[in-house]
Amino acid sequence: MPSETRTVAQSLAQLTLFSDLTQPQLEEVAHTVGEEMFAEGQRVLRQGMTGGGFFIIVDGAAQVVIAGEERVRLGRGDFFGEIAALTGGPPTADVVAITLLRCLTVPGPELEAFLLDHPRVMFRMLQAEARRLETANLWLR
Amino acid sequence: MAALERPFPPGTYDVVVVGSGPGGLQSAYCLGRVAISRYAVLSRDDSPGGMFRRFPVFERLISWTKPRAPFERDTREYEWYDHNSLLGDEPAHRGLVPSFMDRTFDLPAREEMEAGLRSYVDRAGIVIRYGCVLESVARDGDELVLSTSDGEYRCRAAIFALGVTEPWRPELKGVDLARHYADTGRAADYDGKSVVIIGKRNSGFEVAQGLLPWARQITLVSPRPVQTAVLALSALRVRYLHPYDEYVRGGSGTYVLDAAIDRIERADGGLRVHAEGTTWEGKVELEADEVIVATGFRTPLEPLADLDVATVADGRIPAQTPFWESVSAPGIYFAGNATQGSPGMSKHGGSASSSSVNGFRYNARVLVDHLARTHFGIEPQRQRVALADVVPFLLAELARAPELWIQKGYLARVLTLNGNGSVDEGIQPLAHFVDSAGPVGVAAAVEVAADGAIVPVVYLRQNGRVEEHALPVHPLREFNGPEQGAALEAVLRPLLR
Numbered sequence: 001m002p003s004e005t006r007t008v009a010q011s012l013a014q015l016t017l018f019s020d021l022t023q024p025q026l027e028e029v030a031h032t033v034g035e036e037m038f039a040e041g042q043r044v045l046r047q048g049m050t051g052g053g054f055f056i057i058v059d060g061a062a063q064v065v066i067a068g069e070e071r072v073r074l075g076r077g078d079f080f081g082e083i084a085a086l087t088g089g090p091p092t093a094d095v096v097a098i099t100l101l102r103c104l105t106v107p108g109p110e111l112e113a114f115l116l117d118h119p120r121v122m123f124r125m126l127q128a129e130a131r132r133l134e135t136a137n138l139w140l141r
Numbered sequence: 142m143a144a145l146e147r148p149f150p151p152g153t154y155d156v157v158v159v160g161s162g163p164g165g166l167q168s169a170y171c172l173g174r175v176a177i178s179r180y181a182v183l184s185r186d187d188s189p190g191g192m193f194r195r196f197p198v199f200e201r202l203i204s205w206t207k208p209r210a211p212f213e214r215d216t217r218e219y220e221w222y223d224h225n226s227l228l229g230d231e232p233a234h235r236g237l238v239p240s241f242m243d244r245t246f247d248l249p250a251r252e253e254m255e256a257g258l259r260s261y262v263d264r265a266g267i268v269i270r271y272g273c274v275l276e277s278v279a280r281d282g283d284e285l286v287l288s289t290s291d292g293e294y295r296c297r298a299a300i301f302a303l304g305v306t307e308p309w310r311p312e313l314k315g316v317d318l319a320r321h322y323a324d325t326g327r328a329a330d331y332d333g334k335s336v337v338i339i340g341k342r343n344s345g346f347e348v349a350q351g352l353l354p355w356a357r358q359i360t361l362v363s364p365r366p367v368q369t370a371v372l373a374l375s376a377l378r379v380r381y382l383h384p385y386d387e388y389v390r391g392g393s394g395t396y397v398l399d400a401a402i403d404r405i406e407r408a409d410g411g412l413r414v415h416a417e418g419t420t421w422e423g424k425v426e427l428e429a430d431e432v433i434v435a436t437g438f439r440t441p442l443e444p445l446a447d448l449d450v451a452t453v454a455d456g457r458i459p460a461q462t463p464f465w466e467s468v469s470a471p472g473i474y475f476a477g478n479a480t481q482g483s484p485g486m487s488k489h490g491g492s493a494s495s496s497s498v499n500g501f502r503y504n505a506r507v508l509v510d511h512l513a514r515t516h517f518g519i520e521p522q523r524q525r526v527a528l529a530d531v532v533p534f535l536l537a538e539l540a541r542a543p544e545l546w547i548q549k550g551y552l553a554r555v556l557t558l559n560g561n562g563s564v565d566e567g568i569q570p571l572a573h574f575v576d577s578a579g580p581v582g583v584a585a586a587v588e589v590a591a592d593g594a595i596v597p598v599v600y601l602r603q604n605g606r607v608e609e610h611a612l613p614v615h616p617l618r619e620f621n622g623p624e625q626g627a628a629l630e631a632v633l634r635p636l637l638r
């Protein structure tokens with residue numbers, strides 16, 4: 001992965017979240033989102049701390065940790081940080097890179113405007129959240 | 142007559158610095174003042190200054206230096222007012238850029254900046270091996286092997302201050318028909334011409350502004366809309382927003398367009414740019430005598446190709462840890478403009494000032510301390526702070542520390558505490574303090590909140606947990622007032638008993 005040559009626009013084109021966008025729209029998004037990489041073991045999202053962003057994994061894997069305990073693993077195409085960014089509260093979990101991790105990012109305060117500017121992305125995000133709820137409901141039954 | 146001997150011959154060193162721009166110079170200065178005696182500084186150039194030997198094209202910086210301030214130029218506090226001089230431990234090495242300014246603006250001209258850097262090298266006695274070109278870097282066990290035009294250098298850690306100065310062109314059909322910003326040339330050469338500028342960030346607007354008195358028509362085009370709210374607070378605003386202002390007010394001859402470029406081609410003795418709207422539907426063909434791609438620069442990482450140095454931003458910038466080490470290639474450190482590849486916590490989307498001298502000069506100093514400690518077991522001398530003095534000490538830092546005020550939410554003043562007293566652990570990356578287990582301690586930072594307010598924040602680390610406490614703000618930003626003191630006292634009370 002380090003000698004990655006894909007552009008941000010090419011990375012976006014491979015993610016479900018952006019699958020409804022035209023090429024010019026993808027390029028506009030590529031200029032809007034940031035790109036960050038984390039070394040293995042680095043913290044990406046911090047439980048209880050304000051000001052976190054929204055992250056979409058492009059390459060690598062991460063673990064969601066609550067009170068020191070791993071709850072779930074995340075990989076390519078998964079996203080996190082949106083709950084805290086949308087509710088304005090601090091994240092309720094840590095997210096830690098367990099491999100070299102490449103993410104696209106939108107700062108928390110910019111997420112609302114980003115979603116309003118890209119309603120097809122908002123719909124895809126809502127769909128993913130609905131699936132998460134469905135899974136959670138199955139667990140509760 | 143014997144030929145002058147060049148310093149730092151090929152051989153084995155503890156640390157090698159590559160580059161003689163401000164990032165390389167600051168690293169070299171700091172290395173000379175810690176107990177790492179075997180270090181070398183190499184540069185392919187023949188004089189110091191890095192990018193400031195050539196850029197910016199229109200000769201005026203966008204970062205301020207206030208020749209007059211409430212503090213003398215040779216003080217630490219003055220650094221807050223002078224965003225261009227490098228840092229000195231001794232007063233004679235501080236605040237050198239303003240002495241070269243003719244004071245037409247509070248922004249130095251390129252040559253004034255270059256003169257300031259040259260004088261820093263002379264006064265501080267920084268030694269550099271010029272004309273030494275880095276060709277490749279390889280690993281041999283624990284050592285790094287730097288192959289150069291002068292021979293082989295071996296070291297345990299290397300600091301690459303290579304700049305972000307290699308013209309970067311997007312993958313685009315016909316892009317070779319366009320000039321890069323770096324090759325803009327003289328404004329007078331655009332007399333009466335129609336110019337398309339691809340890019341709407343610093344360099345795009347700088348070129349547009351420079352050509353306003355000459356060109357017949359100017360069109361700035363790129364996929365993303367101009368971020369007026371961001372620009373209003375950016376360094377760019379200081380000089381270059383005029384072209385955008387003309388467009389927004391319906392002035393003729395200047396256009397700012399949100400469109401993705403499809404291709405550039407030759408047409409009717411000139412050039413034609415085909416583009417498709419991103420925030421509007423439709424296509425457009427732009428006729429131009431000249432096309433300039435102002436799409437920015439990249440770090441020249443070719444010599445590091447064998448080490449798998451991971452990059453971000455379409456391959457432009459090396460991705461780094463909070464201590465500016467490559468996330469994928471251990472022992473490879475960066476200084477200077479490239480340290481923007483270590484974004485820190487980016488709380489509320491706030492960004493550090495690591496892409497300009499004012500911010501990265503501090504990164505270099507923190508990095509050299511970190512290298513000394515982690516690679517060579519050299520502990521810096523730390524001052525003890527009596528428990529009774531902890532609150533006033535932190536308040537003074539929150540009110541005046543240039544590191545905290547310039548690298549907001551990125552660098553922090555750290556103290557460790559135990560029953561007997563407290564130790565000043567110096568300036569550290571905030572992300573490092575927050576994410577690493579360590580002794581009981583407190584970090585003080587100045588941050589930008591979600592609503593844009595500048596806020597003093599302290600982080601308390603104990604029992605493996607870190608808590609964040611925002612302190613009260615002040616309309617004149619006097620963060621050492623009684624209200625802040627009482628709040629900080631309350632946060633620290635359990636530890637200061």
